[in-house]
Amino acid sequence: MSSENDADAPDTPPFLFAPWRRQILRGRNGLIASVSSSVAIVMAVIAILFWTPGGTTFRFYFLNPHFMWLALRGDPAHAVNSVLGGIVTNIWIFLLCEVLVLVFALLIAWVRISVSPLLFPFRILATVYTDIFRGIPFILVIYMVGFGLPFLGLGFLSTQSPAVYACIALTLTYSAYVAEVYRAGLHSVPHGQILAARSLGLTQYATMRRVILPQGVRTVIPPLLNDFISLQKDTALASLLGVIETVRAAQIGTDSYFNASALTMSALLFLVMTIPMTRFTDHLIEKDREKRLAGAQ
Amino acid sequence: MSDAVLKMTSVVKRFDHHEVLRDVSLTLHRHEVVCLIGASGSGKSTLLRCANLLETINGGDIELFGQSLLDPRIDPDLVRRHMGTVFQSFNLFPHLSVLDNVALGPVRALKRPLNDVREEAMALLARIGLQDRAGEFPDRLSGGQQQRVAIVRSLAMRPSLLLLDEVTSALDPTLVGEVLDLLSDLAKSGTTMLIATHEMNFAREVAHQVVFLDQGVLVEQGSPEEIFDHPQHDATRAFLGRVR
Ligand SMILES: Nc1ncnc2c1ncn2[C@@H]1O[C@H](COP(=O)(O)OP(=O)(O)OP(=O)(O)O)[C@@H](O)[C@H]1O
Ligand SMILES: [Mg+2]
Numbered sequence: 001m002s003s004e005n006d007a008d009a010p011d012t013p014p015f016l017f018a019p020w021r022r023q024i025l026r027g028r029n030g031l032i033a034s035v036s037s038s039v040a041i042v043m044a045v046i047a048i049l050f051w052t053p054g055g056t057t058f059r060f061y062f063l064n065p066h067f068m069w070l071a072l073r074g075d076p077a078h079a080v081n082s083v084l085g086g087i088v089t090n091i092w093i094f095l096l097c098e099v100l101v102l103v104f105a106l107l108i109a110w111v112r113i114s115v116s117p118l119l120f121p122f123r124i125l126a127t128v129y130t131d132i133f134r135g136i137p138f139i140l141v142i143y144m145v146g147f148g149l150p151f152l153g154l155g156f157l158s159t160q161s162p163a164v165y166a167c168i169a170l171t172l173t174y175s176a177y178v179a180e181v182y183r184a185g186l187h188s189v190p191h192g193q194i195l196a197a198r199s200l201g202l203t204q205y206a207t208m209r210r211v212i213l214p215q216g217v218r219t220v221i222p223p224l225l226n227d228f229i230s231l232q233k234d235t236a237l238a239s240l241l242g243v244i245e246t247v248r249a250a251q252i253g254t255d256s257y258f259n260a261s262a263l264t265m266s267a268l269l270f271l272v273m274t275i276p277m278t279r280f281t282d283h284l285i286e287k288d289r290e291k292r293l294a295g296a297q
Numbered sequence: 298m299s300d301a302v303l304k305m306t307s308v309v310k311r312f313d314h315h316e317v318l319r320d321v322s323l324t325l326h327r328h329e330v331v332c333l334i335g336a337s338g339s340g341k342s343t344l345l346r347c348a349n350l351l352e353t354i355n356g357g358d359i360e361l362f363g364q365s366l367l368d369p370r371i372d373p374d375l376v377r378r379h380m381g382t383v384f385q386s387f388n389l390f391p392h393l394s395v396l397d398n399v400a401l402g403p404v405r406a407l408k409r410p411l412n413d414v415r416e417e418a419m420a421l422l423a424r425i426g427l428q429d430r431a432g433e434f435p436d437r438l439s440g441g442q443q444q445r446v447a448i449v450r451s452l453a454m455r456p457s458l459l460l461l462d463e464v465t466s467a468l469d470p471t472l473v474g475e476v477l478d479l480l481s482d483l484a485k486s487g488t489t490m491l492i493a494t495h496e497m498n499f500a501r502e503v504a505h506q507v508v509f510l511d512q513g514v515l516v517e518q519g520s521p522e523e524i525f526d527h528p529q530h531d532a533t534r535a536f537l538g539r540v541r
Contacts (some may be wrong), residue, residue, distance in 0.1 A: 196388035196447075199349060200402035200454060201378030210405055214392045 064261040071253045071262030080253045083262060086246030087269045092236040093163060093245070097170045098228055098233075105175040109182035116204065126179075133176035138234065142169040146241040166238035174231050181227060186212055187222035222288070225281040232274050246270070300327040302347060302362065302458050302489050303380075309356030310343055310513075317343045319513045320357070326459060328487040332500035334524075335510035336536060341493035344510070345460045348491065349380045356369055361456070380449025381459040385466050387443040389435035395422065395446055396431040402454045408480050414453070421449045425479060440470030445479050458489040485538060497540055509533050 018026070026033075049055050049063075050288045069276040074082025109118055133141065146165040150158045189212045239248035246266045253262030303325040310318040317340045333341045346352045348359060350366060350373040359366045366376055389398050399418040403409045422428045425445045427438075435443055444464055450524050453461060461480070465473040477499050484490065484503040494500055500507055500521065507524040509517045509531045517524060528534045 192384060192386055192388040193390065195351065195388070196382075196384065198351065198374075199377055199380075199382035200451070201374050201376075201406040203374050203404065204405070206405045211390055211402060215390075218392065 008166070061260050062264050064259055067253070067257055067259045067261035068132060069264045070257070071250060071265040074249075075253070075256075078256050080256050080262075081244050081249035083246045083249045083253070084265045086244060086249035086266070087273065089163065089238070089243060089245040090232070090270075091273065092245070093167055093170070093235045093238055093243075094228075094232050097167050097174065097231060098173045101174045101178050101231070105178035106173060106182055108175060108179035109186060110208065112179070112183055113186050114204075130176045130179055133173050133182070136173075138237065138239065139171050141173050142166060142237055142240055145169040145172070161243075162241035163238060163243045165244055166235070166241055170231065170234060170238075174227065174234075177226065178227055181220050181223050182217070185216035185218075187216075188219055189215045222281050222285045225277060225284070229274050229277050229281070232277065233270060236270075301325070301360070302329075303491070304360040304363075305344075305348065305357065306360070307357035308344070308347060308354050310340070310347055310352060311355045318347065318354075318514050321510070321513070321514065321515045322357075323478065323508060323518075325489060325491055327489055329505045330484045330488075330490045330503050331506045332501060332504035332521075333491065333493040333508050333510060334495075334536070336499070336539075338512075339510040340513045342462050345382070345462050345491065345493060347380055347461055349377050363409055363507065366371060374406070378402075378454055379457045381448075381454055381456035383444070383447050383451055383459065383461045383464050386464045387440070387447040387467075389443055389447055389450070391435055394432050394434060395427065396439070397493060398435060398446060399453045402450065407454070418449075418453055421453055422446070425449055439472060440468045441475045444468060444472075444476050448476070448479060448483075452483075458491065459483070461490060461492045461494075463493050463495060465494070495540070497525070497537070502531045503524075509536065511536065 017023075049059060070080065071083045074080060074085060108126045108130065111122045112130075114123065142165075145168050146162060147166060147245075149160075149168070152158050193211055193215065194207060197211040198204075202210065210293035235245060236247040238245050239251070242248075244252075246269055247263075250262040254260045303323075305323045307319060308318050308323075309316065310322045318434075319434075321340075321344060323331070323344075333344065335341055341353065347354050354367075358466050361376060361379060364371075384487060390401065393401060396415065396418055400411070400414045403414040403417070404411055419428055419431060422431050425442075425448075427442060427446065428481075429443070430438060435446065438446065448459075448461075448464070464480075465476050468476065471510050473496070477496065480490070480492070480499070481503050492500075492504075502521075506518060507521050508515060509524060509528075509532075517528065517530050517533045523529075524533065525537065528537060
């Protein structure tokens with residue numbers, strides 16, 4: 001009897017405070033908690049750069065403002081290319097490949113999910129294609145395209161500049177990946193949508209174009225953007241064919257000055273290029289999540 | 298009769314070795330409403346899907362306006378443009394506005410001019426009192442509203458007949474009435490309809506003919522009075538006893 005009463009109403013009020021360390025970690029005062037953790041992290045980075053035994057040498061070789069500036073500007077007197085001029089090459093390679101990949105990959109995905117008997121041989125071809133180009137390391141693809149195609153003597157296909165071969169290699173490899181992303185999206189459209197469209201008398205093509213594609217592509221926009229962030233960075237591999245893009249320019253600078261700050265500059269330029277895209281992708285993912293949460297309620 | 302719209306003769310449909318429709322014959326005349334009743338799994342949905350060629354039949358024949366749909370020269374897309382189909386799960390297109398849902402078929406399948414179609418679609422939406430919601434996306438509407446839009450979407454194709462498959466089964470009971478009212482309206486204005494339904498009172502009210510299916514067999518067919526008040530077969534009596 002009495003024990004039941006004890007459970008309902010204790011004699012002394014129970015102790016309900018968290019230990020002080022956890023109060024801080026949990027951020028009872030959010031501003032103080034976030035400012036102090038940020039300061040701690042910045043301090044840690046500075047400490048590593050300034051107080052480690054090799055800190056000074058590291059800063060001289062990788063974070064040297066003088067050589068970073070030279071790399072950015074270019075130094076014709078020492079035959080050093082500007083990394084800024086180089087990134088322009090990366091950007092146009094990226095933009096061209098992005099458009100080609102978007103179109104080509106969609107074509108592949110479309111063929112792969114089609115049911116028309118007429119397209120049977122193309123379905124096999126598309127499957128073989130995605131298997132091959134998802135399976136070979138990109139570095140081999142770019143060498144084979146860049147050094148192989150010129151040997152074939154295929155008219156204009158064999159007389160292009162290295163940058164064009166880099167674009168062909170990037171498009172071939174990335175289309176294989178992006179086609180799979182598209183395909184997942186197209187498959188995610190509920191079957192009832194297809195039944196409804198066909199019941200309206202829409203042709204297979206119109207059903208695809210007006211009903212499946214708009215819904216399927218919408219769901220895969222974030223993963224598509226992720227692939228394009230990778231594509232932006234992989235444009236650097238064009239340097240393997242001798243294209244003087246930003247990484248190649250930075251290597252030239254590094255070799256000429258015996259100082260690697262040009263590489264850091266090149267990395268910064270890549271960040272300027274990719275961060276807007278990564279932020280935008282996260283923003284879309286977040287918006288999509290909110291929409292689904294609102295739908296679930 | 299010469300005014301037959303849809304005529305099914307001895308239709309057989311098998312899935313693997315399971316016979317889902319056995320020798321079903323059924324005629325739908327102009328301005329006629331036929332209600333299909335029967336237990337779950339009796340083949341009502343399958344019969345409707347065979348009628349609009351979403352399934353291929355294994356025996357018998359289906360005629361639309363006297364033309365066999367088994368003829369290899371037949372284009373299923375053209376056939377379906379004459380038959381509106383409404384599903385249990387409304388299947389509105391979530392990426393299109395309500396208005397564009399209604400307009401998609403006429404514009405993309407019939408290639409009619411967009412402005413005419415939109416005007417007509419607005420008139421159809423006004424008929425169900427949803428003209429103010431034309432610009433919204435379907436997920437903003439209640440289930441009953443969505444289903445009425447789905448019905449209007451198939452009407453926009455100006456079909457010769459409507460196939461309706463348990464169009465109120467996915468609805469909250471409070472929303473069933475508004476959809477059935479719309480169907481009653483359509484029946485009164487002479488729309489030819491083949492309706493699979495579990496709503497016996499509705500069937501009694503609007504049907505000209507009631508067809509009872511039992512495990513793929515068309516057991517009995519007749520006027521609502523004949524089927525509901527004087528069923529001739531034990532299976533019909535047993536079924537009606539269970540649903541009442
Ligand atoms: N695609 C299919 N593959 C195999 N069997 C099927 C398929 N579609 C339907 N069936 C079978 O056919 C039979 C009839 O199904 P159908 O959906 O036509 O019944 P129904 O009368 O519409 O039932 P309900 O009232 O539950 O909608 C069932 O036994 C079902 O399992
Ligand atoms: Mg059914």
